[in-house]
Amino acid sequence: xxxxxxxxxxxxxxxxxxxxxxxxxxxxxxxxxxxxxxxxxxxxxxxxxxxxxxxxxxxxxxxxxxxxxxxxxxxxxxxxxxxxxxxxxxxxxxxxxxxxxxxxxxxxxxxxxxxxxxxxxxxxxxxxxxxxxxxxxxxxxxxxxxxxxxxxxxxxxxxxxxxxxxxxxxxxxxxxxxxxxxxxxxxxxxxxxxxxxxxxxxxxxxxxxxxxxxxxxxxxxxxxxxxxxxxxxxxxxxxxxxxxxxxxxxxxxxxxxxxxxxx
Ligand code: 6PG
Numbered sequence: 001x002x003x004x005x006x007x008x009x010x011x012x013x014x015x016x017x018x019x020x021x022x023x024x025x026x027x028x029x030x031x032x033x034x035x036x037x038x039x040x041x042x043x044x045x046x047x048x049x050x051x052x053x054x055x056x057x058x059x060x061x062x063x064x065x066x067x068x069x070x071x072x073x074x075x076x077x078x079x080x081x082x083x084x085x086x087x088x089x090x091x092x093x094x095x096x097x098x099x100x101x102x103x104x105x106x107x108x109x110x111x112x113x114x115x116x117x118x119x120x121x122x123x124x125x126x127x128x129x130x131x132x133x134x135x136x137x138x139x140x141x142x143x144x145x146x147x148x149x150x151x152x153x154x155x156x157x158x159x160x161x162x163x164x165x166x167x168x169x170x171x172x173x174x175x176x177x178x179x180x181x182x183x184x185x186x187x188x189x190x191x192x193x194x195x196x197x198x199x200x201x202x203x204x205x206x207x208x209x210x211x212x213x214x215x216x217x218x219x220x221x222x223x224x225x226x227x228x229x230x231x232x233x234x235x236x237x238x239x240x241x242x243x244x245x246x247x248x249x250x251x252x253x254x255x256x257x258x259x260x261x262x263x
Contacts, residue, residue, distance in 0.1 A: 006082050010240045015227065016255045020057070020213045023251045027058040027211055030247065031154065034207050035071050038153040044141065048079040048197060050156040051094030054060050054211045059200035060114075060169075071217075073106045077141075079134065081155060082167035083116040085123050085184075091126065093118075095231030115194050121195040130182040130195065152205040155197075159212050163220050163234035164218035165214045166202070167194030174198060199238050207245045208235070215253040222257035 017023050031047075038045040049055065061067055069253045076154055078098070086092045095115040114137065116130050138150035167185050169176055174185035174196055181201040185194045202208065212221055224236045225248065231238035240246065 001142060010242065010244060010246050012240075012246045012248070014250065014255075014258070015249055016258075017249065018253075019251050019253075021151060023211065023213050023249055024057045024061045025090060026184065027055075027156075027209065027249055028061045030209055030249070031058075031062060031156075032070050034154045039075050045076045045153050046079065046137075046141075046150075048081045048155045048205075048243060049074065049094070049098050050081055051083070051097065052097065052158045052160075052255045054158050054213050055156060056101050057154060058095055058211065060105075061096060065101045065107035072109050074112065077112050077114070078103065079114045079152070080116060081157060083118055083126075084167075084197060085126070088115060089117060102104075105164055106147060116233075117206045118195070123195050127180070127182040127184045127195045130200055131180060134201070136234075142244060146225060149200055150250070151202040152201070153206040154197050154207045154209065155202060157202075157208060157209055157236075157239065159217060159224065159236045161216055161220055162189075163224055163236050163237040165210070165239060167196035168235040169194075170234075173237055175232060177240070185245045200237055203244075205241045205243050205244050207247070208239055208241050209247045209249055210239070211249055212224070212254045213221040213228065213251040215256065217250075217254040221248075221250060221254050226259060 017026050035045040080094055083094050084092045089097050108228040116131050117126055120126055134150055159165050162170055169187045173186055173187050174183040177183045178200060180198055183198050185196050187194050224234050229237055
């Protein structure tokens with residue numbers, strides 16, 4: 001009997017918008033579209049937020065009218081794609097940024113928020129605990145998919161000027177992690193540990209949206225989307241959600257070096 005071929009494909013789309021304000025609006029609209037579908041289908045949305053500076057204004061927009069009224073936020077479960085290994089009230093903390101920009105303004109219930117436990121003094125322990133947290137949540141809320149790897153409805157990602165995403169930095173150890181869902185990652189250039197979701201779980205999401213803005217990203221974005229495939233050097237290239245939708249939401253300054261081929 002012939003083996004059944006499953007065509008698991010990544011539907012990749014590049015959306016170029018005029019400027020950062022338009023990117024914020026488009027990202028907020030996409031978040032709500034995905035939330036509406038997931039909540040209608042299974043009663044909840046699981047999302048992993050991106051850190052850094054680009055997404056902050058997207059989160060603030062979602063927490064303001066008219067967007068805030070369009071989602072039942074008690075049905076949204078917030079995880080984080082990565083975290084700096086700092087206390088949760090540090091100015092560096094991705095959790096703190098999200099808490100200020102969207103979680104507190106929307107009054108998201110604490111039981112819907114899953115920060116990395118960076119208070120412990122071992123990044124590997126933090127990562128191990130986070131994996132348990134993810135698995136515990138998804139086991140409890142199994143939505144009929146017997147996935148060995150939990151499937152987020154939506155993962156938001158940024159891309160650094162060096163091509164990193166989440167805290168998966170070029171030539172860093174966590175790029176090779178193919179079993180664990182969360183890992184500690186020593187980042188040489190920062191001389192610091194980060195903790196991050198790994199490619200197995202990123203590439204199992206139903207939707208991944210990269211948020212990339214600013215002319216300073218243009219060269220790297222063109223290399224990631226149109227250059228040679230070299231994910232050790234450009235980790236963002238490794239994000240290809242199997243059987244999922246991948247959207248690169250970029251503003252015109254960041255897209256200025258893209259050719260027609262990839263648009
Ligand atoms: C972080 C992020 C990181 C970020 C990129 C882009 O912890 O900083 O997770 O991956 O998304 O560095 O950051 P900007 O959006 O601020 O350029």
